[in-house]
Amino acid sequence: MRPLVIGANGQIGRQLISQLPLSGHHCTAMVRSNDQFQQLEERGIAAVRASLSDSVEHLTKIMQGxxxxxxxxxxxxxxxxxxTLLIDLDGAVKAMEASTQAGIEHFVMVSAIGAHRRERWNEALKAYYVAKHYADKELIRSGLNYTIVRPGRLSNEPASGKVLVASDICQEGSIARADVAAVICTVLGDxxxxxxxxxxxxGRDNIQQALEAIL
Incomplete structure (x- = not known):
């Protein structure tokens, strides 16, 4: 696949642009600043300068190819x-609208654990959960081929390659950002x-086993 990574300068995004080529995916990193763009070019990583504050029309052009x-x-x-509402919700919806216009085959959303169930929302992060909840719902309604990944508390621990995957996980827990990226690399285009x-x-199962258990 040839994915456009929106949020490539974030912590999961940086993991993705390192791991995707190793999985056979030829990615492009979408970043906002000239400095970020130049740093990626110096590393030989394809990049484009764009922002989620840009128009849907501009984002559609960025997605071409x-x-x-x-x-x-x-x-x-x-x-x-x-x-939070402008980026995590409206920015996500603009990306979906652009993806529809650009004929994107697969849209992978990084959400948050429990975002689909209001009773599980963290009160201190309510705006964030509201944004994720409605962005996910809009993606499901969009007609795009989607995969929504809802990770728990994120850490910078090294990848373990062992995960727990389920439609609902009611326990508290964390996951390394590197493992989130590895899961995305695995589901992309499948x-x-x-x-x-x-x-x-x-969790305890390797990524492929854990994912196949939900099919």
Whole structure:
């Protein structure tokens, strides 16, 4: 696949642009600043400069030549609820609209564990969960081939290659960002995982086994 990684300068995004080529995917990193763009070019990584504040028409042009989109952008913990809604919700929906117009084959969304169930939302992060909940619902309604990955608390631990995958995981837990990226690399372009949404934590099964168990 040739994915466009939206949010490529984020912590999961940086893992993805390192891992995707190793999985046979020829990715393009979407970043906002000239400095980020130049750093990626120096590393030999294809990149484009664009922002989720750009128009749907511009995002559609950026997506030309790609067959998939990975949305791992986020406003960040230090921004207010307004930016969370603009990036995590409206930015995601704009990316979906552009993907539809660009004929994207597969849209992978990085969401948050429990985002699909209001009773599980963290009160301190309610705006974030609202954004993720409705972005995910809009993706399901969009008509795009989608996969929604809902990871638990994220860590910078080394990849373990061992995960727990299920449509609902009610326990607390964490997962390394490197393992989230590895899961995305595995499902990308695999039609068996189209129209699938799942929670994701560190676990005991290797990634392929854990994913195949939900099919």
């Amino acid at each position: 790609h067959d998939s989109v990975i949305f791992t952008a986020g406003s960040g913990a230090k921004t207010g609820a307004d930016q 039609k068996r995982f189209y129209a699938h949404s799942f929670d994701l934590l560190a």
